[in-house]
Amino acid sequence: MLDIRLIRENPDFVRERLATRGGGDEAQIEEVLRVDAERRKTQTELQRLQSERNRLSKEIGGKKSRGEATDDLESSVHKIGEQIIDLNASANGLDGQQKDLLLEIPNLPHESVPIGKDPSANRVVRSWGEKPRLTEPADHVALGAKLKLFNLERAAKLSGADFICFTDAGAKLERALINFMIDLHTREHGYIEISPPFLVRRVCMIGTSQLPKFEADMYGLEENQLFLAPTAEVQLTNLHRDEILRVADLPKKFVAHTPCFRREAGAAGRETRGIIRVHQFDKVELVKITTPEKSYQELESLTIDAERVLQLLGLHYRVVELCTGDLGFGSAKTYDLEVWSPGQDAYLEVSSCSNFEDFQARRMQLRFKNRDGENRFCHTLNGSGVALPRLFVALIENFQQPDGSVRIPENLQPYFGASEIR
RNA sequence: GGUGAGGUGGCUGAGUGGUUGAAAGCAGCGCUUUGCUAAAGCGCCGUAGCCCAAAAGGCUACCGAGGGUUCGAAUCCCUCCCUCACCGCCA
The missing domain is CATH 3.30.930.10 (Bira Bifunctional Protein; Domain 2)
Known part of the structure; x- marks a missing residue:
């Protein structure tokens, strides 16, 4: 499996090296990059919501221990929770997609390997x-x-x-x-x-x-x-x-x-x-x-x-x-x-x-x-x-x-x- | 195949719903003390991902795996996997 960061940072290099194998695998790079970008975007948003939930939940814990009312907070956290479930499902899906794609991409030939198609x-x-x-x-x-x-x-x-x-x-x-x-x-x-x-x-x-x-x-x-x-x-x-x-x-x-x-x-x-x-x-x-x-x-x-x-x-x-x-x-x-x-x-x-x-x-x-x-x-x-x-x-x-x-x-x-x- | 007990950081091992990423010990790293070694004291010390041009910093997830309950799960429930013990079967 190739390092997604290598693909992300040097896509042209990866494409070029893959192309030397002659199997057309370089075509998959674009798809991986697309999924990777989408995945990261989703993850960032998911994490923002999780962070918010954690903050509010802690607040609820504090209020409860002081015997204060928490109904409003609980319902807003509940709403965030529903968004998290959706977003988490997308994030997992994208994660799996990315991994599946990476598993199908062959290794890069070492630079010393002679170039040739057969x-x-x-x-x-x-x-x-x-x-x-x-x-x-x-x-x-x-x-x-x-x-x-x-x-x-x-x-x-x-x-x-x-x-x-x-x-x-x-x-x-x-x-x-x-x-x-x-x-x-x-x-x-x-x-x-x-x-x-x-x-x-x-x-x-x-x-x-x-x-x-x-x-x-x-x-x-x-x-x-x-x-x-x-x-x-x-x-x-x-x-x-x-x-x-x-x-x-x-x-x-x-x-x-x-x-x-x-x-x-x-x-x-x-x-x-x-x-x-x-x-x-x-x-x-x-x-x-x-x-x-x-x-x-x-x-x-x-x-x-x-x-x-x-x-x-x-x-x-x-x-x-x-x-x-x-x-x-x-x-x-x-x-x-x-x-x-x-x-x-x-x-x-x-x-x-x-x-x-x-x-x-x-x-x-x-x-x-x-x-x-x-x-x-x-x-x-x-x-x-x-x-x-x-x-x-x-x-x-x-x-x-x-x-x-x-x-x-x-x-x-x-x-x-x-x-x-x- | 049956029954029972378990799976927590590099290792050992606490922890049964709210600053617990997780006590303690070992190992490791740094400093101090020291003729050297040993010992002692103090401090640091998980992994992965994301945000950020980068650094600094921040955030999220991870206590076998995956689901679920809940405002909140290492902790409760379900399914699966694995380990150990005993029984059955068996080369």
């Missing part, structure tokens, strides 16, 4: 490793079938299209990857491991900005007013919702392994081959809660923490800085990690590391007390470290052997318990 303007900032030399590589669907690592037909039997059921060595490989990643982030990168609930309240989904705008992409349990979290970003970032943290306790760094649930509405046919885009997948997620001063350096280190996973597994990848038009709704700046997939002959996004600045913190009233004793909104960041099905795809495709087996990278062997799958 992924073609994204910037590759670095890459690591090299593509493996493979002659006619099999893709993960073929490899998975041959080695019986997962079974999509049977997953469909259970849950429908676009679900995964890992089997045998495949299930074990997934579990090995999870443990490998969590150990790495907790032991070497200083993250605290969290095992959160998977169902979350609406207010959390609003806090991290999945809602209200993207409700169609979420699975919800209507009766219970709960949602299946689409990413552990929701749980980890909301852990301290409505709190005022001590600056000495920052940054907070959390890692969690959770399933993630996404309806992927409207995504049919896009990147859906095999297990690349599914409705439920596991992910190891990293979240940081920090201060405005530190958040950009924390974004760099968060990205590097995620990259370590791919490096230790020996997978070629590149880091892409998203342009303004490709940025997620709440993000001010994002680096995607894209791992090489020989089977797709393309890079696959396995992590998206973002700094939300105070966008989410403002929505969830997540603050810290600075050294001057003032309450300030925290900055929040998150990134996958990393998403499992695509990591799985990259792993088996990159390390496939001419004889159809898959070599397990050395760093993973202690977790997997074998050096190959055949």
Whole structure:
């Protein structure tokens, strides 16, 4: 959520920055400003009347204690009370309207983000490793079938299209990857491991900005007013919702392994081959809660923490800085990690590391007390470290052997318990 | 699911209709005393919004949330949420 004062004081700046996203969101600014002006006007009048009521009520209290008559006063206060009820209703309505509008406006891109309207303007900032030399590589669907690592037909039997059921060595490989990643982030990168609930309240989904705008992409349990979290970003970032943290306790760094649930509405046919885009997948997620001063350096280190996973597994990848038009709704700046997939002959996004600045913190009233004793909104960041099905795809495709087996990278062997799958 | 007890400032905790934004304590900040530390004394110390060009200043709201009663609500009533305890059910 943007700061209404920023919009009020620098509307042109806000419009200009929003326009770089190319989503037409700048059009909403005029409406917000209109409601804001109306709201303040109403509030000022309301407060004037409330002040008057308080003054007269006090007078009544005084007179009563002296045994004097108060009938005239009481009836005039009663009249003011009726006006207050009306005005209060308008003020509340305008307040809600303003908030609803603000919740639908995306974050402003950071000034360092390249301007562009689609992924073609994204910037590759670095890459690591090299593509493996493979002659006619099999893709993960073929490899998975041959080695019986997962079974999509049977997953469909259970849950429908676009679900995964890992089997045998495949299930074990997934579990090995999870443990490998969590150990790495907790032991070497200083993250605290969290095992959160998977169902979350609406207010959390609003806090991290999945809602209200993207409700169609979420699975919800209507009766219970709960949602299946689409990413552990929701749980980890909301852990301290409505709190005022001590600056000495920052940054907070959390890692969690959770399933993630996404309806992927409207995504049919896009990147859906095999297990690349599914409705439920596991992910190891990293979240940081920090201060405005530190958040950009924390974004760099968060990205590097995620990259370590791919490096230790020996997978070629590149880091892409998203342009303004490709940025997620709440993000001010994002680096995607894209791992090489020989089977797709393309890079696959396995992590998206973002700094939300105070966008989410403002929505969830997540603050810290600075050294001057003032309450300030925290900055929040998150990134996958990393998403499992695509990591799985990259792993088996990159390390496939001419004889159809898959070599397990050395760093993973202690977790997997074998050096190959055949 | 049932019954009961609760939800007050960063924390603990008073407060059952009229200067209560809220006693007291802790924590925090400033000053004094002090060789240093500790201790003591004094003072300050909630959040959000609005008015004002700004500062100064003023006003309003906020005691889980939302409604209601009243001239006036932390205090009375209703609904909901959450926490705790016990019972039931249960991995």
